[in-house]
Amino acid sequence: AQTVTQSQPEMSVQEAETVTLSCTYDTSESNYYLFWYKQPPSRQMILVIRQEAYKQQNATENRFSVNFQKAAKSFSLKISDSQLGDTAMYFCAFRAAFQGGSEKLVFGKGTKLTVNP
Amino acid sequence: GAVVSQHPSRVICKSGTSVKIECRSLDFQATTMFWYRQFPKQSLMLMATSNEGSKATYEQGVEKDKFLINHASLTLSTLTVTSAHPEDSSFYICSARKTGLENQPQHFGDGTRLSIL
Numbered sequence: 001a002q003t004v005t006q007s008q009p010e011m012s013v014q015e016a017e018t019v020t021l022s023c024t025y026d027t028s029e030s031n032y033y034l035f036w037y038k039q040p041p042s043r044q045m046i047l048v049i050r051q052e053a054y055k056q057q058n059a060t061e062n063r064f065s066v067n068f069q070k071a072a073k074s075f076s077l078k079i080s081d082s083q084l085g086d087t088a089m090y091f092c093a094f095r096a097a098f099q100g101g102s103e104k105l106v107f108g109k110g111t112k113l114t115v116n117p
Numbered sequence: 118g119a120v121v122s123q124h125p126s127r128v129i130c131k132s133g134t135s136v137k138i139e140c141r142s143l144d145f146q147a148t149t150m151f152w153y154r155q156f157p158k159q160s161l162m163l164m165a166t167s168n169e170g171s172k173a174t175y176e177q178g179v180e181k182d183k184f185l186i187n188h189a190s191l192t193l194s195t196l197t198v199t200s201a202h203p204e205d206s207s208f209y210i211c212s213a214r215k216t217g218l219e220n221q222p223q224h225f226g227d228g229t230r231l232s233i234l
Contacts, residue, residue: 046225050222103149105163105223109160
């Protein structure tokens, strides 16, 4: 079974600064997808960024980027130029590739990020 | 694109009432939808995988007769909490993934806050 671990229950950062959220996972699958989802106080789950395990290049979406280390099973999220609107719970999630694997998303426990003015 | 609508957003009802929650994919077809439950300050826990035209697959520990799932079309899945009790109070979230696109992420509805008095 896959597991996802987020070791930082809470973090805070000053507006305009950079913050990195950690995520590690455990799996025996060779092909899979990794995601970071954001859940603001409104409770809606918003996809921030995703990474396909077979791609070596780290995914980037504007101010959000990941550091994907497949051998170490690590998938951290870097938020640059933090904005007040980035305040939210951030969940790291794993999904095996469909063929031969489950479509289920396995979530970490989340990291509560607060951006301070 | 990839919008998932969940209704209602909030339900308050008496103990013993059955409550139906709808999850619709508005601009895509979804053979598979997922139902999650989230307790306060906790992560999302998968309850069941809803399969169009067939029985849902429930996670271990989830009562099938308590949480009835129907996925009658490619754009609609419903979760019915039967004879709800206060311990069923929680935040329920559905998600859906575009059929046929294996590398697409799940898209989430806005969630339903269920409060049983």
